[in-house]
Amino acid sequence: MEDLLFILSNGKFHSGEDLGKKLDISRAAVWKKINKIKALGLPLQAKKGCGYRIIGGLDLLKKEEIYANISPIAKSLLVNLKILSTVSSTNVFAKNIAEVSNSCGYIVLAEAQTEGRGRRGKSWISPYGCNLYLSLVWGFSGGVKEIEGLSLAVACAVLRGLTKCGAKNIKLKWPNDLIYEEKKIGGILLEVVGDPSGYCQVIIGVGININMPERFSQHIDRAWTNISKLLNPGVSRNILASSVIEELLLLLKNYKNLGFSNYKDEWLMNDNSIGKWVQLEMMSNSVVGFVRGIDSSGGLILEVEGKVQVFNGGEISLRECK
Incomplete structure (x- = not known):
């Protein structure tokens, strides 16, 4: 299905015959893939004599583009960058990795989550190809004492990343939400695996509304908005992802030594x-x-x-x- 999505991501019409040739599959196989794409809830249009297209196209995540926009210093801290099409939850995926290995510097992004999670057990609505769903694993040798205030510091780092992409007037809401004009634009979820008094790994989950379709409002229990309208022209999901990843890695590199005190004033300046x-x-x-x-x-x-x-x-x- 991902190969077909890549072709359709340009927003132009493609006939079933052309799609079959490009993918080297039968028309029947194309139809099966088309049905899977429909099930994702994407705005797929079928028009007689023209074929199929995704209205407005798709800004798909691309590893090479994300890498290209990360500084050498941040890149040296990144041990693995994995992009998934669909996952139950990026935090669950990253947590499973962390439970069986030292995965400090492991990052996973997904186009969609089927069971995205927020704080307090709430669902995080995560439609395909619209927003940013990211989880990062980082290790701390001194247990949970070393991560005091980390969720607030992470919110500051995410805010820095968004600001670099042109977003202004975003505020922070304790303990770890990002809002714009009293509407939620993003959130953060931290989970810990390992020894609470020794070496542990923190899974940092970040969700940002970039182009959330309005039709999902019925599933969201509070006011929300998208960040796309605040960004500089030409800022793609990949550039936004790289900017957020960069700031997160630089924060984590120094957090053990600097702690939350280094970010307290920054939080207060942006506290809503x-x-x-x-x-x-x-x-x-x-x-x-x-x-x-x-x-x-x-x-x-x-x-x-x-x-x-x-x-x-x-x-x-x-x-x-x-």
Whole structure:
């Protein structure tokens, strides 16, 4: 199917006969592949006398283009870059790799996820060829103490990558969302495998809405938007992916020594919630308070009924009070 998608990605009509010749398969085999593409939900058009096309074309991920836009320093930290057509979840795929080997510097991207996951067990809607679904594995020798505040630092790194591609006025929402004009544009999911007090590997999952079709709104439980309208002209998914990968690798290279304190001010400069009343939803209860900032480990400093409390990430959701 991937070979047919590559041909159709230019958005032009291709007759069934021409497709069969290019792929060296029968018309019946072409038809089977066409049906598989339809099942992906792509805007496939069939027109008598013209053939088939994907309306608007597809900006497919290409390893060589991503590599070409990563600096030598970042490239030296990248041990493997794998691009999958469809996967249940890039985080699950990367986690499976990390559980059986030292995979520090392993990155996997996918065109689509069938069981994409966000924080708090929520689904991450992941249609084919539209957005960025990325997971990166990185090792830490000092256990979970070394990764305090990492999810917030990762959000800062992703923001840097998006800004390099022209996106402006994107804000950060504790603990690890990226938003634009109060609408979600991306999110981050961290998972850990290994020894919590010794060598462990962190799977960093990043999802960015680039060209999410409007028809998927019915499956998303909060306001969202796409980043494509904010990017410089000519910025492809591959360039965006390389920019985000570059910033993530450079962050991770130095995180053990620098820690979150090196990124705290950057977070505060882009924090969308500071100075606002918010409601925190936790597993068993909720609290309303005034956001005073974040502490040195990335915990949220909240004034609740006149008393200052610090809340750490995990299964907590933050919503601004109306």
